[in-house]
Amino acid sequence: MASLSLRNVVKRYGHGPKANQVIHGVNAEIADGEFIVIVGPSGCGKSTLLRMVAGLEEISGGEIAIGSRVVNQLEPAERDIAMVFQNYALYPHMSVFDNMAYGLKIAKRPRDEIRARVDKAAKILELSHLLERKPRELSGGQRQRVAMGRAIVRQPQVFLFDEPLSNLDAKLRAQTRIEIQKLHRSLSITSLFVTHDQVEAMTLAQRMIVMNAGHMEQFGTPEEVYHTPASTFVASFIGSPPMNLLQHAPGVAPGQILGIRPEHLDVGPDGWDVAVDTVELLGAERLVYARLGDEPLIVRIEEGAPAPRSGERLRVRPRPDRLHAFDAASGKRIAAPAQP
Numbered sequence: 001m002a003s004l005s006l007r008n009v010v011k012r013y014g015h016g017p018k019a020n021q022v023i024h025g026v027n028a029e030i031a032d033g034e035f036i037v038i039v040g041p042s043g044c045g046k047s048t049l050l051r052m053v054a055g056l057e058e059i060s061g062g063e064i065a066i067g068s069r070v071v072n073q074l075e076p077a078e079r080d081i082a083m084v085f086q087n088y089a090l091y092p093h094m095s096v097f098d099n100m101a102y103g104l105k106i107a108k109r110p111r112d113e114i115r116a117r118v119d120k121a122a123k124i125l126e127l128s129h130l131l132e133r134k135p136r137e138l139s140g141g142q143r144q145r146v147a148m149g150r151a152i153v154r155q156p157q158v159f160l161f162d163e164p165l166s167n168l169d170a171k172l173r174a175q176t177r178i179e180i181q182k183l184h185r186s187l188s189i190t191s192l193f194v195t196h197d198q199v200e201a202m203t204l205a206q207r208m209i210v211m212n213a214g215h216m217e218q219f220g221t222p223e224e225v226y227h228t229p230a231s232t233f234v235a236s237f238i239g240s241p242p243m244n245l246l247q248h249a250p251g252v253a254p255g256q257i258l259g260i261r262p263e264h265l266d267v268g269p270d271g272w273d274v275a276v277d278t279v280e281l282l283g284a285e286r287l288v289y290a291r292l293g294d295e296p297l298i299v300r301i302e303e304g305a306p307a308p309r310s311g312e313r314l315r316v317r318p319r320p321d322r323l324h325a326f327d328a329a330s331g332k333r334i335a336a337p338a339q340p
């Protein structure tokens with residue numbers, strides 16, 4: 001096992017004036033055994049970053065170290081990493097056992113060792129009873145576990161996951177998330193997990209890297225990212241529905257943006273006077289889509305509390321200790337929020 005260091009990592013595709021820079025100096029010190037999620041919208045550079053760690057993409061600038069070893073110049077096979085992709089093609093004509101054993105056979109490990117490693121991984125992944133089956137005889141979730149098994153048997157220093165759950169349906173995705181957490185608890189292998197799904201990121205990460213257009217916007221625990229987003233980008237990307245961002249609410253200082261999450265607005269006899277557009281029923285809660293002046297505002301109302309109807313007006317009060325302030329020009333967080 002090993003720590004992982006990204007030091008001012010840069011990626012450019014192409015050369016000279018036509019070069020397209022897609023990663024802009026990412027710095028992250030990841031401790032041995034940490035589970036890190038890289039999250040951001042499609043095209044922000046998540047896969048590129050992961051592929052540079054894996055050695056599948058050249059590094060244009062900066063340094064990547066696994067443990068104390070700088071790996072910039074090392075071939076993928078020399079980096080002691082294992083990667084699980086979204087499209088984890090299994091060999092269709094091979095059994096589950098042979099699929100999991102394949103990498104070890106290529107590496108010419110002794111038969112007894114291969115048997116032992118595959119059996120151990122199969123046990124962890126609850127695949128022991130399926131080892132003789134072919135991939136076509138498995139469910140989607142089981143196939144995904146075989147793909148993870150293939151990575152586990154390598155006993156790598158670092159696990160890399162690139163959106164491995166994207167092809168699963170919602171229920172299976174939630175189950176597999178729990179399995180990945182269990183797996184990490186039992187193996188404690190340093191892991192980098194890429195996803196565009198902020199729920200996946202929040203539930204899996206010990207710490208998360210939020211990426212936006214090749215920049216690292218924030219690196220912190222899910223709590224830090226949720227409670228003290230470093231920018232309006234993070235504030236609106238993490239959390240569903242996103243944080244309300246208001247420039248014209250009462251009391252907002254010029255040049256600032258006020259942030260308040262939908263769950264931190266209380267309906268009451270006084271406060272902001274908002275116009276209700278629509279109300280969405282989501283089981284345990286309702287989302288009220290409203291307008292404060294000309295700015296959209298989402299209010300979350302708990303089950304049981306009276307909900308307004310569209311066309312009505314509503315008074316809402318932001319909880320003072322839950323306000324966020326951002327600089328309107330840069331989008332960056334301002335330490336002391338404005339008090340409306």
Ligand SMILES: Nc1ncnc2c1ncn2[C@@H]1O[C@H](COP(=O)(O)OP(=O)(O)O)[C@@H](O)[C@H]1O
Nearest residue numbers: 013020022040041042043044045046047048049
């Ligand atoms: N081989 C390539 N050549 C040129 N540009 C690329 C290449 N691969 C990715 N890109 C560009 O790099 C950016 C980041 O891509 P990627 O890392 O795949 O994003 P993500 O995984 O976050 O969706 C995108 O703008 C993409 O078009």
Ligand SMILES: [Mg+2]
Nearest residue numbers: 046047048162
């Ligand atoms: Mg990708």
